[in-house]
Amino acid sequence: MRVLYVAPRYHTNQTAIMKGWLSRGDEVCFLAQYAGKLEDYTIIKPKVIGYSSFFILLNNLYVKIIKRTNEYAINMRLRYGFPPVGKLYLAMKKFSPDVVITRERSVYSIVVTILCRINGWPVILYNQSPLMEESKKDILHRIMYNLTPKYRITPVYRSKKNSQCKDPNAFFLPFLMEPHISPEDKEYFLEGYINLLCIGKYQKRKNHLLMIEVVERLATKYPIRLNIAGEVSDSFQEDYYKTVQEHLKEHHMGKIVTLYKDLTQAQVFELYKKADLFILPSSEEPAAVSPLEAMSFSLPVISGDDNGTATYIEEGKNGYIFADKDAADLYNKIELIISDKRNIQKMGRKSFELVIEKHQFENYYQTITDIVQQINN
Structure with missing residues (x-):
């Protein structure tokens, strides 16, 4: 199987997943919006696709001038970052995936989903919204749901809130982890x-x-x-x-x-x-x-x-x-x-x-x- 991930960045917590695919003989490609500072790329090195030039200009204006005192302003790119569509499409087309797993409901994932639907590539959404969550049926959420993948995986089972229901197309997949030190080999105190x-x-x-x-x-x-x-x-x-x-x-x-x-x-x-x-x-x-x-x-x-x-x-x-x-x-x-x-x-x-x-x-x-x-x- 040829598995393509498209996400804001490659996170070290995905190492066990990458190892799992590769150990089976599958091919994996990871397209990232940016590179993290301290990530471990021993198993797989992501290809950084980045953002469109116009969005980079807007983002710099927002982060460095309009919201320069807000430490979380940089996170705007995670929801509204717009990809260089041509570069993104060529990378996806070259890999020719059997399945695409894209991260979060965002402008970036909307573009990825549209490209997948045009080319017939199965696409799955990965986010960290709980499996058991409140149902949101306002017009904006319905539009977002229709423009992003129908099927979703999440490592979070439920939140602290009440009035929750399970989306029949959502699946709980907890984080994976390699076992590192067994109790027999562990030194305490x-x-x-x-x-x-x-x-x-x-x-x-x-x-x-x-x-x-x-x-x-x-x-x-x-x-x-x-x-x-x-x-x-x-x-x-x-x-x-x-x-x-x-x-x-x-x-x-x-x-x-x-x-x-x-x-x-x-x-x-x-x-x-x-x-x-x-x-x-x-x-x-x-x-x-x-x-x-x-x-x-x-x-x-x-x-x-x-x-x-x-x-x-x-x-x-x-x-x-x-x-x-x-x-x-x-x-x-x-x-x-x-x-x-x-x-x-x-x-x-x-x-x-x-x-x-x-x-x-x-x-x-x-x-x-x-x-x-x-x-x-």
Whole structure:
């Protein structure tokens, strides 16, 4: 099978999918709108298609002048970015795909969908809207649904909202993850400490300061250390990174908390190896892959309930879910695990078992081929 992905960027969380296709002898091509700063291109290197010249002009005006104080202004390209249609079509035509998987409901994916319909290429939408979501039937949403693929895959099962229903053409496909360190090979409590780990860009919504506040309290009772690793790719993130640094100095936490920035994937994996418990304190997290990465290293995990992949955690078995931005609840959930070191090893084993059971390529492959068959029929 010839599988074509068209997405804003190639994300490292897609590595297991790429490996899965290639191990079967399938051909994979990845067309990206832009290249990420810290992605791992060992398995596959995307071809960057970019945006039309006119959109680049508008985007620069919007990001650098109109919304220059808004750190999220750059995300406008994800929804409204317009491709260089000729360049995009030639790349798609040259590959001649058996199936196209495009990312998000956006102007870019509308163009991709139209090109697929003209050429008879089966096309599937991948986004991170929950499988169980509120039905939106206003005119704008109906137009968008008609212009983008009928069939959809998502790694998110449900949101916190009520009044949800399942689209019969939507399929739940959780993130895939290679197993990295089995419980038998995992070393816990290095240097006599309980080692906590957080990973996420240096942004306010990642709630690093809340995490540090909780660790400061826990450190009076338990021998803990916290490593925080994140990306700093713009001036807004740099400013926030400095804010976190200053907070650590003011609270004399330098010996308990260590900050890392802009690590490679290999360096991040080294942090997973040294950790005993992974915590994702973030808010507004559509679908974080880091808890699943931690599970593949035989770590128990804790996530806020404002994360789309929090459902990958089986509460009380391989971790816990805490109420968003609730420092007291986060404190309690961490203490439930670290108060007895046996919990860490037992839950870490369950995490690894869940990765093997629910996050391997076979289910992904079967679902994609079933959808392609439905489209072709």
